[in-house]
Amino acid sequence: MARLIKRQTVDRILFLGPATILLALFFLVPVVVDIGLAFTDMGRNLKVTGFTTENVQRMLGGDRRLTHVMLVTLTYVLCTLAIFNVGYGLLLALLTTALPDRAGAFFRAVWFLPRMSPSVVYALLWSWVIAPTDYGLLNQALAAFSLPLLDLKSNAPMLVVILANGFIGASFGMIIFTSAIRAIPQHLFHAARVDGAGGLSLIRHITLPAIRWQVSFVTIYQALSLLVSFEYIWLITNGGPFYDTTVYALYVYRRAFENGQYAYGAALALGLVVVGISVAMILWRFFDMRALLQKPRIEVG
Amino acid sequence: MQLAGEIARPAAQDWPRLVARARVRRRAVTIFLYAVLILGSLPIVVPYLWLFTVALSGRTGAGTTVLWLTLAILMPALVAALVLRIAFEDERRRRRFELALAAVTLIALAFVTGPYLHTDNFRFLWITDIANQLKGESGTGSRYPSVWTAFGNSLFIALTQMVLVVSVSTMAGYYLSRFDFAGRAGYLKGLLVLHAFPAMTLIIPIFLLTYWVGLLDTLTGVILVVVALELPFAIFVMKGFFDAVPWDIEMSGMVDGASRRQAFFMLILPQVKVGMLAIGVFAFLRGWEEYVFVRTLLFKNTNWTMSLYLFWMNEDVMGTDYAMVSAIGVFYVLPSVVLYTICQKYLTQMSIGGIKG
Numbered sequence: 088m089a090r091l092i093k094r095q096t097v098d099r100i101l102f103l104g105p106a107t108i109l110l111a112l113f114f115l116v117p118v119v120v121d122i123g124l125a126f127t128d129m130g131r132n133l134k135v136t137g138f139t140t141e142n143v144q145r146m147l148g149g150d151r152r153l154t155h156v157m158l159v160t161l162t163y164v165l166c167t168l169a170i171f172n173v174g175y176g177l178l179l180a181l182l183t184t185a186l187p188d189r190a191g192a193f194f195r196a197v198w199f200l201p202r203m204s205p206s207v208v209y210a211l212l213w214s215w216v217i218a219p220t221d222y223g224l225l226n227q228a229l230a231a232f233s234l235p236l237l238d239l240k241s242n243a244p245m246l247v248v249i250l251a252n253g254f255i256g257a258s259f260g261m262i263i264f265t266s267a268i269r270a271i272p273q274h275l276f277h278a279a280r281v282d283g284a285g286g287l288s289l290i291r292h293i294t295l296p297a298i299r300w301q302v303s304f305v306t307i308y309q310a311l312s313l314l315v316s317f318e319y320i321w322l323i324t325n326g327g328p329f330y331d332t333t334v335y336a337l338y339v340y341r342r343a344f345e346n347g348q349y350a351y352g353a354a355l356a357l358g359l360v361v362v363g364i365s366v367a368m369i370l371w372r373f374f375d376m377r378a379l380l381q382k383p384r385i386e387v388g
Numbered sequence: 389m390q391l392a393g394e395i396a397r398p399a400a401q402d403w404p405r406l407v408a409r410a411r412v413r414r415r416a417v418t419i420f421l422y423a424v425l426i427l428g429s430l431p432i433v434v435p436y437l438w439l440f441t442v443a444l445s446g447r448t449g450a451g452t453t454v455l456w457l458t459l460a461i462l463m464p465a466l467v468a469a470l471v472l473r474i475a476f477e478d479e480r481r482r483r484r485f486e487l488a489l490a491a492v493t494l495i496a497l498a499f500v501t502g503p504y505l506h507t508d509n510f511r512f513l514w515i516t517d518i519a520n521q522l523k524g525e526s527g528t529g530s531r532y533p534s535v536w537t538a539f540g541n542s543l544f545i546a547l548t549q550m551v552l553v554v555s556v557s558t559m560a561g562y563y564l565s566r567f568d569f570a571g572r573a574g575y576l577k578g579l580l581v582l583h584a585f586p587a588m589t590l591i592i593p594i595f596l597l598t599y600w601v602g603l604l605d606t607l608t609g610v611i612l613v614v615v616a617l618e619l620p621f622a623i624f625v626m627k628g629f630f631d632a633v634p635w636d637i638e639m640s641g642m643v644d645g646a647s648r649r650q651a652f653f654m655l656i657l658p659q660v661k662v663g664m665l666a667i668g669v670f671a672f673l674r675g676w677e678e679y680v681f682v683r684t685l686l687f688k689n690t691n692w693t694m695s696l697y698l699f700w701m702n703e704d705v706m707g708t709d710y711a712m713v714s715a716i717g718v719f720y721v722l723p724s725v726v727l728y729t730i731c732q733k734y735l736t737q738m739s740i741g742g743i744k745g
Contacts (some may be wrong), residue, residue, distance in 0.1 A: 098563070098567075099567070101559070102563035102567075105559070106557065106560035106619055107560075109556065109616040109619055110619055110620070112616065113594060114585070114587070114616065116593075117590040117593035117594050117597060120593035120597065121592065121593040125572030126745065132707070147532060182424060183425070186422070186425075190422075194429060197429045198429065198432065199728070200433075201432060202430055203724055203725050203728045204721045204724060204725065205677035205679070205694075205720060206679045207437075207699050208696050208721045210438070211702055211713070212438075212439060213719075215438075215710075222450060224434070228542065261564040309434065311586060312586065314586075315588050315589055316588060317588075318679060318680050322699075336589070343591075343592045343595075344684065349592060352592050353443065353592050353593065356589050356590070359589040360589050363585050363586045367581045367582075367583075367584035367585045370584045371577075371580060371581075383709045
C-alpha cells in the first residue's frame with residue numbers, strides 16, 4: 088500500500104510537475120510581482136528604492152493623458168468588434184456557407200491569410216499600402232483615377248488601426264460561425280422553404296437564432312483580445328501620431344519600456360489583469376463544465 | 389373530377405416557366421454572392437500579391453507594374469471561371485473547360501510577366517553581409533547579422549518550443565484526463581481561467597523576472613515564456629483528445645500485464661497522435677511568428693529572429709532596398725503559409741474554445 092501511494096506521488100510529479108512549475112512561474116508569480124511592483128518606485132535603472140502609492144494615485148486621478156487613452160481604447164475596441172470581428176465575420180460565414188463547399192473554403196482561406204502570416208509581414212504590407220508618397224499602393228490606385236493622394240497614417244490613423252486589426256479579427260468569427268452554421272440541421276431550412284421563406288428570412292429566423300450562443304462567445308472573447316493586444320498597432324502606427332492611436336495596452340507598454348516607468352506601467356497593467364480575470368470567469372459559462380470536471384473512470388495505480 | 393382538372397391544367401402549363409424563372413433567380417444569387425466575396429477579398433489578396441510580385445521582379449523600389457499586369461490577367465480569368473461555373477451545371481464538362489482556362493492563364497502570365505522576373509532580390513540568401521553593405525556600415529562593425537543567423541534562431545525557438553509544449557501538455561493532459569486527485573476540479577478551473585487570461589498583460593513582470601534570473605537576452609528565456617503561455621490551451625486540447633480515447637483500451641492492456649506507464653506510452657499515445665501533431669504545428673507556428681516577446685526580451689543582434697531581422701531591415705530608412713525587403717518577407721512568410729495549408733486538416737480538429745483570438 089505504501090509503495091502504491093509512493094508510486095502515485097511519483098507519477099503525479101512526473102506527469103503534472105513540469106506543467107505546474109511553468110504555469111506558476113509565468114502566470115502566478117508575474118501576477119504577484121506585478122501587484123508588488125505597482126507600489127514601488129522602480130524606474131529606468133530597474134532598482135527598487137522605496138514603496139509608494141504614488142502610481143495608483145496617478146492612475147486614478149493625476150494622469151490627464153490616461154483619459155484620452157481610455158477614449159481611444161473605447162473607440163478602437165467597439166468599432167473593430169462591431170464592424171469586423173462580429174459583423175464582417177458573420178457576413179463572411181453566411182456568404183461562404185451559401186456557396187458550394189470548395190468555393191467557400193477558398194474564400195475562407197483567403198481571409199485566413201492575414202492570420203497565417205507573421206505579424207511583422209502583415210504590418211509591413213499595411214505600411215506600404217498606405218505609404219503617403221506616390222509609392223504607396225493605395226495612392227497609386229488613386230492616381231490611376233486622378234484622385235488626390237491620401238496620407239491615412241497622419242490624417243486618419245484610427246481608421247488604419249481599425250481596418251488592419253479588423254481584417255485579422257474577422258477570420259476568428261468567420262471560422263466559429265461557419266462551423267456553427269454547418270451544424271444546423273438541414274431539415275429546418277427545407278421546412279422553412281416549403282413554408283415559403285426566402286433567403287433573408289431563413290437567415291433571420293433560423294440561422295441567427297441557432298448561432299446566438301456562438302455570437303455572444305465571439306463578442307466577449309474578441310472584446311478581451313482586442314482590449315489587451317497591441318502588436319499590430321505598435322507595428323503599424325507605433326501609437327502615433329503623438330498618442331492618437333495609443334490604446335490602453337500599448338500605453339502600458341510605452342510607459343514601461345519607452346519611458347522607463349516600470350512601476351507606473353505595472354500599476355496600469357493591474358487594470359488589465361482585473362478585466363482579464365473577470366472576462367475569463369464570464370467565459371466559463373461557454374464551456375461544458377460538467378464534461379470537463381467529470382471524474383475519471385479508472386483508478387489503477 | 390371536372391373541377392380538379394380545370395385547376396391542374398393551367399398550373400401544369402406554368403411549370404417550365406417557373407423552372408426557368410427559378411434557374412435565372414438562382415444564377416443571379418450565385419453571381420451576386422461571388423461578386424461580393426471577390427470584391428470584399430481584394431483588399432487582402434492584392435497586397436499579398438504585390439509582396440510576391442515585388443520580391444520576384446522589383447529593382448530596389450517597390451514598383452507596381454508587374455502587379456497590375458498580373459491582376460489584368462487574373463481578374464478576367466476569375467470572371468471567366470465564374471461564367472463557366474454558372475453556365476455548366478454538369479461537373480465533368482465544366483472541369484475540362486476549367487483546366488483549359490487555367491492553362492491559358494498560366495501561359496499568359498508566363499509571357500507577360502516573364503521578362504520582368506529575376507531572383508536578384510533573394511541575394512541576401514547567399515551574400516550574407518548584404519545588409520551591412522547596403523546600409524554602408526560594413527567598415528564600422530556590422531550591425532546586421534546574416535539572415536541565416538536569424539533563420540537559425542527562429543527555427544531553434546520554434547522547434548524547442550514545439551517539443552516542450554507537446555511533451556509537457558501531453559503528460560499533463562493525460563494525468564488530468566485519467567487520474568483523480570484532491571484538487572483536480574480546482575486545477576482544471578484554474579487552467580480554464582489561465583486559458584482565457586491574456587498573458588500579454590503580464591509582459592512587464594515577465595521582463596523583470598527574466599532579468600532577475602539572468603535569462604534576459606537569451607533564447608532560453610523567450611522559449612520558456614512562450615511555452616508557458618501556450619500551455620493552458622495545449623493542455624485542454626490534449627485532455628480533450630485523451631477523454632475521447634475509451635478507457636477499455638488501457639484496461640485491457642493492464643489486464644494483459646502492462647503497467648500504467650507502459651499502457652500510456654504503448655497504447656494511449658498512438659491514439660492521440662493527431663492531437664499531438666495539431667498542437668505541435670500550432671506551437672511551431674507560434675514560435676516562428678513571435679514578435680512582441682522577442683522584441684522585448686532579446687537585444688543582441690546575434691539573437692535576432694526572422695521577425696526582428698525583417699523589422700529592422702524595413703525600419704532603417706538609410707539605403708533600404710524595398711525589393712529585397714519584400715523578398716525577405718516572402719522568405720519569412722512562406723513556411724507559415726505552407727505549414728498552415730498542409731496541416732489545416734489537423735488544426736481544424738481542435739475544439740472551438742481553442743482557436744486563438
